[in-house]
Amino acid sequence: MSDAILVINAGSSSIKFKLYALGAGEALDTVFSGVLDGIGGDARLKAKDGDGRPLDERSLDKGAAADSGAAQKIVMDWLEDRLGGHEMIGVGHRVVHGGPTFTHPVVVDGEVMKTLESFIPLAPLHQLGNLDPIRLLMKEHPGLPQVACFDTAFHRDHPELSDRFALPRALYDEGVRRYGFHGLSYEYVGGALRRLAPEIADRRVVIAHLGSGASLCALQGGRSIETTMSFTALDGIPMGTRSGAVDPGVILHLIEQKGMTAHDIGTMLYRESGLLGLSGISNDVRTLLESDDPRAAMALDFFSRRVAQAVASLAVSIGGLDALVFTAGIGENAPDIRRRVVEALAFAGLALDAEANARSDLHVETKGSPVAILVVPTDEERMIARHTRALLLAAGEGG
Missing domain, CATH: 3.30.420.40 (ATPase, nucleotide binding domain)
Structure with missing residues (x-):
C-alpha cells in the first residue's frame, strides 16, 4: 500500500x-x-x-x-x-x-x-x-x-495600511478588516513563477485570478501586499454572479427606500449581480463572448475595465509594475478578455503579442515590453496537498 x-x-x-x-x-x-x-x-x-x-x-x-x-x-x-x-x-x-x-x-x-x-x-x-x-x-x-x-492565510501578514477600512478602530479590533481571498491560488502561482520566470518572481507582480469568483493581488518579494477582495468575497471586481465593490449608500437606499431585508440584499449581491446582473443573459464569459447581444458586450467591457482599473490601483501599493499574470478559468482560457484588459492598460506601456495571446503561451507580451504579461495555470488542489503533507509529516502522521 x-x-x-x-x-x-x-x-x-x-x-x-x-x-x-x-x-x-x-x-x-x-x-x-x-x-x-x-x-x-x-x-x-x-x-x-x-x-x-x-x-x-x-x-x-x-x-x-x-x-x-x-x-x-x-x-x-x-x-x-x-x-x-x-x-x-x-x-x-x-x-x-x-x-x-x-x-x-x-x-x-x-x-x-x-x-x-x-x-x-x-x-x-x-x-x-x-x-x-x-x-x-x-x-x-x-x-x-x-x-x-x-484562502485568507496568504494575506494575513499584510501591513495594517492594507488591512484597514476607514471605520472606527473598535471594529478593526473586533475583526472587521480586509482579509482577502483566493490565497491558495496566489500562493501556488507565486511559487510557480519561481520555476517558470525566476527573473520576475520577487519583483512587483500583480496576479489576476479571473474565474467565476475573481480577484487580483499585488505581490512583492513573493508576498501579498494588497488584494481586491476584503472582509468578504463580495468586494473588488465584478464576478459571475457577485457584484464586486458597491457604494455603501446603495445598500442603505435598498433598505430605507426599497424595504429590502438583509437576506434579500445578500441574495442579490451574491447570486443575481456581476456578469449575470449586468447582461441579463448569463454569468458565463464563454456564453457572453459567443453572444451578439449588446448587453453581453457591455458586461464584458465593464468587467475588463474593472480588472484593468484594479491592476493600476494595485500597482500603486507596490510602487510600479514589472509583471501582470493571468490565471484561473477566465484568465487562462479567454484570450479576448486578456486583450481587453491589456488594451485598457496601454497607457502604462503594456502590449500583447496577438499570436502568443491566442495560444495562451507563458509569455504573451510583445518583445521589449517594459511589463511582462504571463498566463500561468493555477492549481489550488496541489497547493492544499502540499500543505497537508507538510503538516502531517510535522505531526508524525505520514511516512
Missing part, C-alpha cells in the same frame, strides 16, 4: 476532489480527480485518472445529492471503491475563511471546528459548504487526520 492524500474543494453547489499518491521527495502524483456538481438540483459526477482518461461520467438520481452532506457521502463511497493500492493518510480541505485566528493550515479538531463555524457569517456562500465534508468525515472516519487550508 502506498500513502495518499485526498484533497476536497467543496463549494455551495459542487465538490471537487483529487487523490495524490506521495512519491519520492516532495512528488505528488495525481491518481484521479473529479467533481460532483449540481448539488441540490440535477447532480452529475465526473472523474478522470491521473493521465486525464475518463473514469466515470453520469447523472445522479434526482434528489440523491440534495445537500452538501449527501453529496459528500456519494463522493466518499465512490473514492473508497477506487483506492486500490493506496491508503489515505489524511484529507486536505479548502476552507475559504480563517478569520483573524488562523494564519496557517491547521489540523482540525472539535475546537477548531467550532471556531471555523463562527466564521460562517463572514463567507455565507462558501464556508458552510467547506465545513460539511469535514463534519461528515469526522463522524465516519474519526481517526483520519483532516487539514484545513485557508
Whole structure:
C-alpha cells in the first residue's frame, strides 16, 4: 500500500476532489480527480485518472445529492471503491475563511471546528459548504487526520495600511478588516513563477485570478501586499454572479427606500449581480463572448475595465509594475478578455503579442515590453496537498 492524500474543494453547489499518491521527495502524483456538481438540483459526477482518461461520467438520481452532506457521502463511497493500492493518510480541505485566528493550515479538531463555524457569517456562500465534508468525515472516519487550508492565510501578514477600512478602530479590533481571498491560488502561482520566470518572481507582480469568483493581488518579494477582495468575497471586481465593490449608500437606499431585508440584499449581491446582473443573459464569459447581444458586450467591457482599473490601483501599493499574470478559468482560457484588459492598460506601456495571446503561451507580451504579461495555470488542489503533507509529516502522521 502506498500513502495518499485526498484533497476536497467543496463549494455551495459542487465538490471537487483529487487523490495524490506521495512519491519520492516532495512528488505528488495525481491518481484521479473529479467533481460532483449540481448539488441540490440535477447532480452529475465526473472523474478522470491521473493521465486525464475518463473514469466515470453520469447523472445522479434526482434528489440523491440534495445537500452538501449527501453529496459528500456519494463522493466518499465512490473514492473508497477506487483506492486500490493506496491508503489515505489524511484529507486536505479548502476552507475559504480563517478569520483573524488562523494564519496557517491547521489540523482540525472539535475546537477548531467550532471556531471555523463562527466564521460562517463572514463567507455565507462558501464556508458552510467547506465545513460539511469535514463534519461528515469526522463522524465516519474519526481517526483520519483532516487539514484545513485557508484562502485568507496568504494575506494575513499584510501591513495594517492594507488591512484597514476607514471605520472606527473598535471594529478593526473586533475583526472587521480586509482579509482577502483566493490565497491558495496566489500562493501556488507565486511559487510557480519561481520555476517558470525566476527573473520576475520577487519583483512587483500583480496576479489576476479571473474565474467565476475573481480577484487580483499585488505581490512583492513573493508576498501579498494588497488584494481586491476584503472582509468578504463580495468586494473588488465584478464576478459571475457577485457584484464586486458597491457604494455603501446603495445598500442603505435598498433598505430605507426599497424595504429590502438583509437576506434579500445578500441574495442579490451574491447570486443575481456581476456578469449575470449586468447582461441579463448569463454569468458565463464563454456564453457572453459567443453572444451578439449588446448587453453581453457591455458586461464584458465593464468587467475588463474593472480588472484593468484594479491592476493600476494595485500597482500603486507596490510602487510600479514589472509583471501582470493571468490565471484561473477566465484568465487562462479567454484570450479576448486578456486583450481587453491589456488594451485598457496601454497607457502604462503594456502590449500583447496577438499570436502568443491566442495560444495562451507563458509569455504573451510583445518583445521589449517594459511589463511582462504571463498566463500561468493555477492549481489550488496541489497547493492544499502540499500543505497537508507538510503538516502531517510535522505531526508524525505520514511516512
